[in-house]
Amino acid sequence: xxxxxxxxxxxxxxxxxxxxxxxxxxxxxxxxxxxxxxxxxxxxxxxxxxxxxxxxxxxxxxxxxxxxxxxxxxxxxxxxxxxxxxxxxxxxxxxxxxxxxxxxxxxxxxxxxxxxxxxxxxxxxxxxxxxxxxxxxxxxxxxxxxxxxxxxxxxxxxxxxxxxxxxxxxxxxxxxxxxxxxxxxxxxxxxxxxxxxxxxxxxxxxxxxxxxxxxxxxxxxxxxxxxxxxxxxxxxxxxxxxxxxxxxxxxxxxxxxxxxxxxxxxxxxxxxxxxxxxxxxxxxxxxxxxxxxxxxxxxxxxxxxxxxxxxxxxxxxxxxxxxxxxxxxxxxxxxxxxxxxxxxxxxxxxxxxxxxxxxxxxxxxxxxxxxxxxxxxxxxxxxxxxxxxxxxxxxxxxxxxxxxxxxxxxxxxxxxxxxxxxxxxxxxxxxxxxxxxxxxxxxxxxxxxxxxxxxxxxxxxxxxxxxxxxxxxxxxxxxxxxxxxxxxxxxxxxxxxxxxxxxxxxxxxxxxxxxxxxxxxxxxxxxxxxxxxxxxxxxxxxxxxxxxxxxxxxxxxxxxxxxxxxxxxxxxxxxxxxxxxxxxxxxxxxxxxxxxxxxxxxxxxxxxxxxxxxxxxxxxxxxxxxxxxxxxxxxxxxxxxxxxxxxxxxxxxxxxxxxxxxxxxxxxxxx
Ligand code: C2E
Ligand code: CA
Ligand code: CA
Numbered sequence: 001x002x003x004x005x006x007x008x009x010x011x012x013x014x015x016x017x018x019x020x021x022x023x024x025x026x027x028x029x030x031x032x033x034x035x036x037x038x039x040x041x042x043x044x045x046x047x048x049x050x051x052x053x054x055x056x057x058x059x060x061x062x063x064x065x066x067x068x069x070x071x072x073x074x075x076x077x078x079x080x081x082x083x084x085x086x087x088x089x090x091x092x093x094x095x096x097x098x099x100x101x102x103x104x105x106x107x108x109x110x111x112x113x114x115x116x117x118x119x120x121x122x123x124x125x126x127x128x129x130x131x132x133x134x135x136x137x138x139x140x141x142x143x144x145x146x147x148x149x150x151x152x153x154x155x156x157x158x159x160x161x162x163x164x165x166x167x168x169x170x171x172x173x174x175x176x177x178x179x180x181x182x183x184x185x186x187x188x189x190x191x192x193x194x195x196x197x198x199x200x201x202x203x204x205x206x207x208x209x210x211x212x213x214x215x216x217x218x219x220x221x222x223x224x225x226x227x228x229x230x231x232x233x234x235x236x237x238x239x240x241x242x243x244x245x246x247x248x249x250x251x252x253x254x255x256x257x258x259x260x261x262x263x264x265x266x267x268x269x270x271x272x273x274x275x276x277x278x279x280x281x282x283x284x285x286x287x288x289x290x291x292x293x294x295x296x297x298x299x300x301x302x303x304x305x306x307x308x309x310x311x312x313x314x315x316x317x318x319x320x321x322x323x324x325x326x327x328x329x330x331x332x333x334x335x336x337x338x339x340x341x342x343x344x345x346x347x348x349x350x351x352x353x354x355x356x357x358x359x360x361x362x363x364x365x366x367x368x369x370x371x372x373x374x375x376x377x378x379x380x381x382x383x384x385x386x387x388x389x390x391x392x393x394x395x396x397x398x399x400x401x402x403x404x405x406x407x408x409x410x411x412x413x414x415x416x417x418x419x420x421x422x423x424x425x426x427x428x429x430x431x432x433x434x435x436x437x438x439x440x441x442x443x444x445x446x447x448x449x450x451x452x453x454x455x456x457x458x459x460x461x462x463x464x465x466x467x468x469x470x471x472x473x474x475x476x477x478x479x480x481x482x483x484x485x486x487x488x489x490x491x492x493x494x495x496x497x498x499x500x501x502x503x504x505x506x507x508x509x510x511x512x513x514x515x516x517x518x519x520x521x522x523x524x525x526x527x528x529x530x531x532x533x534x535x536x537x538x539x540x541x542x543x544x545x546x547x548x549x550x551x552x553x554x555x556x557x558x559x560x561x562x563x564x565x566x567x568x569x570x571x572x573x574x575x576x577x578x579x580x581x582x583x584x585x586x587x588x589x590x591x592x593x594x595x596x597x598x599x600x601x602x603x604x605x606x607x608x609x610x611x612x613x614x615x616x617x618x619x620x621x622x623x624x625x626x627x628x629x630x631x632x633x634x635x636x637x638x639x640x641x642x643x644x645x646x647x648x649x650x651x652x653x654x655x656x657x658x659x660x661x662x663x664x665x666x667x668x669x670x671x
Pocket of ligand 3: 339340360362396
């Protein structure tokens with residue numbers, strides 16, 4: 001009997017060494033058998049080779065939670081059967097805990113084929129989401145290693161690809177161990193490093209490229225290691241994030257920013273707001289905002305001088321929660337920045353979901369795009385959109401004058417990068433503060449109001465580009481002295497109207513003249529509400545529109561209207577529209593039908609009711625209730641009506657027969 005079959009036995013589940021569910025070896029027995037096998041391998045010195053494969057089922061818990069434990073068990077048994085079926089007497093297979101499997105495979109089996117077979121079989125498994133297993137593989141190259149060392153190495157190899165949907169397996173190599181050891185070393189010395197203040201904070205200034213003034217700075221941490229020298233954050237931040245030390249570290253950096261600002265304020269050095277970085281882990285700590293407040297108050301630094309930088313990936317942890325934190329911080333006076341915008345996938349959605357005050361635009365966004373022209377178009381459109389959303393932008397990683405000029409030309413004035421300055425130690429940064437003129441970020445509102453000026457009417461401006469590309473059917477309208485004017489509409493607006501009109505024709509249309517008095521009043525009221533509340537308002541209005549191709553049309557438009565600016569007595573609005581004529585007509589005709597049917601039934605002495613065949617429920621019409629005294633619902637119809645005497649006994653059977661025929665599918669009866 002081969003190992004495959006003798007490990008798969010169902011009746012073997014009674015044996016203590018067997019895993020009760022899959023019939024594979026359990027943890028202890030696997031180790032016992034494995035050591036025995038390795039011992040004979042060491043002693044015989046034969047040219048047999050082994051690999052140790054370790055894997056688990058990625059997100060196995062989800063299978064259990066979503067599909068139930070029985071489904072989870074079925075999957076485990078399936079996996080166990082695949083691996084045991086593809087093993088021989090010289091191999092060893094174990095389930096070492098819940099969804100974790102270990103295989104000691106003799107290399108007379110072709111390892112690549114074995115892996116491919118396992119992955120293919122998993123791919124075919126019939127669940128509505130992909131079952132992913134990442135395999136860590138260790139080639140047993142040293143006969144002195146114990147089995148548990150071999151397992152550890154396979155686990156280490158697996159940890160480098162865990163959750164990776166593309167790379168499904170990884171072979172262990174020595175560099176993994178070196179990296180692991182140095183990570184362990186870092187993790188082990190972080191605590192002492194924090195206590196002995198080995199972390200130092202540098203400050204990288206941010207500038208307004210139009211005016212050359214300094215507008216802010218970012219605090220960036222470095223580790224001044226007593227032996228290894230200055231270690232950059234990329235080396236230790238990920239480890240700190242994995243070990244939970246990141247929170248105290250980030251609070252420490254924030255405190256250093258507060259101390260720096262306090263010293264400047266006391267010494268009458270001009271100051272700019274300083275941003276500190278916080279990892280996603282931090283912002284989900286319940287005490288996060290309170291911790292910041294305690295530190296800030298300790299040094300009595302105004303909150304508007306402190307900004308909180310959160311990376312885009314924080315949002316993946318839950319946009320609602322992130323938004324809640326952003327609001328709480330805003331309430332206390334901190335501005336919140338989204339770091340590394342443009343590096344992830346969900347950027348544009350994130351902007352809609354979370355009310356960030358400032359976006360840090362990663363210049364890699366532009367640099368990584370081989371097609372420079374396309375990258376530039378995207379960038380300028382994004383900056384245009386941020387203007388609409390009332391969000392400030394700071395570009396970072398700006399290295400050349402050319403980049404800085406380009407950013408400025410597409411509407412981004414604020415920048416941080418080597419072109420202006422590298423991150424500086426506190427003393428140098430303080431000297432710079434004394435030398436440079438300081439200014440603050442201009443309120444974005446002005447930019448939005450700027451839209452009412454030249455830019456919006458310039459066909460090549462970023463506003464126009466955005467207007468045409470990134471919003472739905474939209475119009476810019478103005479309101480002055482009770483009158484409405486359409487200033488601009490985009491192509492999607494014309495398409496939505498569907499009357500083959502040009503923008504010029506729409507602009508020339510007499511707005512008031514296209515509506516009756518009632519609809520005009522509805523529209524004007526909505527405009528007034530938009531001014532009063534400063535928020536988007538909606539309405540539906542009917543208009544009469546004439547076009548050369550369609551003649552006169554009566555159409556209904558759903559409008560969402562937001563005020564975007566004011567010029568003297570003229571108010572400017574952004575409005576998106578939806579042509580809802582067809583829906584409205586359908587609704588009207590439905591209501592009309594119902595009304596007509598009611599009127600007709602009154603006049604023609606028709607009684608009607610609804611009969612639900614499946615439940616034998618009857619819902620009488622108003623006249624049935626009024627004239628015949630039916631209750632609103634009759635169950636067990638028609639028998640209940642017969643019993644109640646609504647139908648005389650001589651027609652009772654006829655009624656029963658009718659309803660039997662109806663149940664069989666007959667849809668018309670006359671008598
Ligand atoms: P980040 O937040 O995106 O910070 C900007 C990084 O870009 C900094 O690297 C900065 O030195 C670098 N940089 C600035 N200008 C230029 C430029 O013109 N060209 C190029 N190529 N790079 C530029 P740094 O200081 O090595 O920090 C790396 C990352 O480490 C930061 O990226 C941030 O994610 C993280 N980090 C730094 N300090 C902290 C901290 O206190 N807490 C947390 N959680 N993360 C931090
Ligand atoms: Ca940052
Ligand atoms: Ca960044």
